[in-house]
Amino acid sequence: MDTLTNGTKISIQGVTKIFSGKRDEVIALKELSMDVQDGEFIVIVGASGCGKTTLINLVAGFEAPTHGQIILDGQPVTGITPECGMIFQQYALFPWKTVQQNVEFGMKMKRMPQKERQERAARFIDIVGLKGFERSYPHHLSGGMKQRVSIARSLANDPKVLLLDEPFAALDAMTRQVLQEQLVRIYEKHRKTIIFITHSIDEALLLSSRIVVMTARPGRIAQEIVNDLPHPRNADVQLSNRYMELKRTIWDSVQAEVMKSMEVETH
Amino acid sequence: MKIDSTAKSLTISIVSLLIFVTAWELVCRLGFIEPLFMPAPSKILFRAIKMIDNGQLIAHTLASTRRVMVGFMISSLVAIPFGIFLGSSRFFMAVFDPLISLLRPLPSMSWIPLSLLWLGITETQKYSIVFMGSFAPSLLYIIEATKSIDPLLIRAAKNLGASKLDVMREVILPGSLPQIIAGLKVMLGIAWTCIISAELVAAREGLGFMIMNGKEYFQTDTVLLGMVMISITVMIIDVVFRKFERRLLPWTR
Ligand SMILES: Nc1ncnc2c1ncn2[C@@H]1O[C@H](COP(=O)(O)OP(=O)(O)OP(=O)(O)O)[C@@H](O)[C@H]1O
Ligand SMILES: [Mg+2]
Numbered sequence: 001m002d003t004l005t006n007g008t009k010i011s012i013q014g015v016t017k018i019f020s021g022k023r024d025e026v027i028a029l030k031e032l033s034m035d036v037q038d039g040e041f042i043v044i045v046g047a048s049g050c051g052k053t054t055l056i057n058l059v060a061g062f063e064a065p066t067h068g069q070i071i072l073d074g075q076p077v078t079g080i081t082p083e084c085g086m087i088f089q090q091y092a093l094f095p096w097k098t099v100q101q102n103v104e105f106g107m108k109m110k111r112m113p114q115k116e117r118q119e120r121a122a123r124f125i126d127i128v129g130l131k132g133f134e135r136s137y138p139h140h141l142s143g144g145m146k147q148r149v150s151i152a153r154s155l156a157n158d159p160k161v162l163l164l165d166e167p168f169a170a171l172d173a174m175t176r177q178v179l180q181e182q183l184v185r186i187y188e189k190h191r192k193t194i195i196f197i198t199h200s201i202d203e204a205l206l207l208s209s210r211i212v213v214m215t216a217r218p219g220r221i222a223q224e225i226v227n228d229l230p231h232p233r234n235a236d237v238q239l240s241n242r243y244m245e246l247k248r249t250i251w252d253s254v255q256a257e258v259m260k261s262m263e264v265e266t267h
Numbered sequence: 268m269k270i271d272s273t274a275k276s277l278t279i280s281i282v283s284l285l286i287f288v289t290a291w292e293l294v295c296r297l298g299f300i301e302p303l304f305m306p307a308p309s310k311i312l313f314r315a316i317k318m319i320d321n322g323q324l325i326a327h328t329l330a331s332t333r334r335v336m337v338g339f340m341i342s343s344l345v346a347i348p349f350g351i352f353l354g355s356s357r358f359f360m361a362v363f364d365p366l367i368s369l370l371r372p373l374p375s376m377s378w379i380p381l382s383l384l385w386l387g388i389t390e391t392q393k394y395s396i397v398f399m400g401s402f403a404p405s406l407l408y409i410i411e412a413t414k415s416i417d418p419l420l421i422r423a424a425k426n427l428g429a430s431k432l433d434v435m436r437e438v439i440l441p442g443s444l445p446q447i448i449a450g451l452k453v454m455l456g457i458a459w460t461c462i463i464s465a466e467l468v469a470a471r472e473g474l475g476f477m478i479m480n481g482k483e484y485f486q487t488d489t490v491l492l493g494m495v496m497i498s499i500t501v502m503i504i505d506v507v508f509r510k511f512e513r514r515l516l517p518w519t520r
Contacts, residue, residue, distance in 0.1 A: 060426060082427060095518055096518045097441075105429075108437075109429050153427070157427055157428065
């Protein structure tokens with residue numbers, strides 16, 4: 001699958017993020033620059049604490065960069081924008097709303113007529129394979145089902161960009177694989193621009209069109225790798241030499257940064 | 268298994284109540300206690316039958332219940348939106364904080380003289396006593412409840428396009444509702460103490476009036492009947508409130 005690159009979707013320009021506490025300050029990101037093309041599936045990997053979450057929180061507008069700026073569709077990001085749909089590791093579903101009401105939430109905020117949003121929600125619930133659970137409350141669902149509701153909720157709101165912060169990390173291997181396949185299908189069909197954070201190199205190789213390895217804190221970009229593995233990325237692809245080669249490259253790169261971050265911590 | 272054990276504890280409770288009442292009756296019948304100080308349960312029961320017959324008991328109970336309900340409803344209807352608003356705005360919280368801090372320690376009793384001066388012995392005065400007694404503490408409960416909300420949910424709502432008002436209505440209100448209701452249940456008990464004290468001081472009907480009036484005529488059985496009626500009414504309202512709570516919070520089931 002070739003990525004449709006009709007221009008730059010997100011441009012991260014010299015972004016530094018400093019968290020100042022009472023005594024010390026943490027430089028989470030330092031002069032990080034990166035462009036994301038329209039329709040790319042970017043996967044970010046890097047040592048724990050290197051600033052991955054901080055980076056996508058900045059893109060979503062949850063926080064403001066200390067220096068530099070982020071441009072989305074030619075406009076600087078100045079606040080929380082529904083254009084960037086965020087999918088959280090902890091699902092963040094509204095416990096008092098049913099699956100249907102959760103998925104309708106964004107459309108309700110847009111004041112879409114009830115009938116229209118009901119139909120649209122039903123369609124996305126179907127896409128993520130949760131037909132029949134419309135009237136369930138989140139606490140009756142398994143982790144995998146909750147994450148699917150969260151994906152449906154985001155998609156139904158039709159964001160231009162999907163941001164996913166380790167969305168499948170809390171799920172078992174089987175569920176994770178099902179959701180990965182579902183996400184790839186959604187990506188191919190709806191052509192969203194996606195930024196996805198993971199700790200799993202296999203997940204990165206399965207999903208991405210480009211992999212970004214971040215350095216230990218303060219986070220910058222250590223390496224960018226275009227993932228040219230053919231689709232579908234089935235068992236054959238996963239056993240191919242190219243897969244192994246890419247995996248080794250990324251592994252070495254991440255490993256080096258993890259070592260660095262451990263050294264920093266022990267000193 | 269579970270039903271079995273609840274049935275068991277219910278049986279134990281009933282037996283214990285029967286033993287207590289019988290012992291009380293015996294102590295009175297055997298003349299250990301002066302009837303003026305403590306009438307036997309049977310005398311209270313006779314008084315109850317008499318007062319049900321002439322309609323007074325129901326009238327007093329309904330009068331107090333209505334006052335509590337009206338005062339408490341008005342207080343809650345103002346306190347809930349206001350509390351949610353204050354809980355989500357640091358600025359207005361700072362503005363109103365001194366006023367709330369001043370009002371909160373005042374017992375409802377301390378408002379009785381002023382309210383009588385302003386409103387006389389009227390129904391409005393009764394409602395205002397309940398309101399003054401329950402408003403400030405309710406407000407604090409509600410503000411506290413808004414702090415229990417997972418900030419991630421607020422983030423998620425904003426990410427889906429929610430405005431500030433949307434966040435209050437769609438996230439903060441339902442998210443803090445279980446705790447608001449728990450707080451209001453406590454406040455309902457406080458509302459009852461408010462109304463009884465107001466009626467003890469100045470009223471022409473109500474359970475507090477009935478108790479005070481019984482004392483004036485040395486009818487200790489009327490006094491005790493009034494007290495028993497307060498307990499029973501509060502218990503019934505608590506059960507009704509619980510039913511209502513379950514319907515308001517379907518997701519907690
Ligand atoms: N709100 C905050 N206040 C202070 N420091 C913060 C805050 N958020 C993050 N940090 C710090 O910034 C650094 C980067 O954090 P971040 O959560 O972005 O890392 P991460 O790459 O997502 O890590 P992980 O893989 O463990 O999720 C960490 O050292 C963290 O302690
Ligand atoms: Mg993180």
